[in-house]
Amino acid sequence: MKLPVKVRLKQLKKATLFEAYKNEEVLGYCQRCNNYGKNFSCPDFMFDTTSYLEPYNYATIIMTEIDTQPIKAQIDKLEIANLSSRVFNNYIKEKPDEVVDISSAISMYAFNDIKDQMTDKLIEIEKDIDNTVGLPPGSCTKCITCLKQQGQPCIYPETLRYSLEALGFMVSDIYKQCFDLGLGWTKGELPVAFYSCSALMTKEKINETMLLDKLHGIVLNINEA
Known part of the structure; x- marks a missing residue:
């Protein structure tokens, strides 16, 4: 089952993006997550997050959307064993007795797949457009276990x-803003659509049509039983 991914953009001045900056509140949510302090892409950081974005003047928000109706129509043909993802594995690693329903497994699989594709796309775009940095959705899952947990340096710093x-x-x-x-939130059932949110930080305004062309080709592929 190949599902098209709709991509929408909204270009903002950095000051407008910072209207949604709520570091203390968001950090509180992060502290409840199993990745907190265990993943190089997650808090707590040794750098100031506002300073990280200091070189940039604009943020292009990238929203991906996948209609889940085709999945709902075929959900009886899907099996959790065919929906493996690092997000799913990390979730059950900390909760070995947790019973995961098929909807949750699909949601984690879809998020992980789109996250990986978007990360790769943004890194390629950085190579094509000077003075940019991509902010993909979610945490890095390149490694089965992040080496931060072992006190060792990241082995993929160029793509972190x-x-x-x-x-x-x-x-x-x-x-809401964009x-x-x-x-x-839905529990035990699929939402109307899967969404993810990324951003491309740039020094200058960019051509949105050009960016959409570079993001073309993202497809969610779900294997049926």
């Missing part, structure tokens, strides 16, 4: 990036 959440931004505010979209 940070999400908007990790840097202290309230992503729900950004969805796309007039309020996201609600």
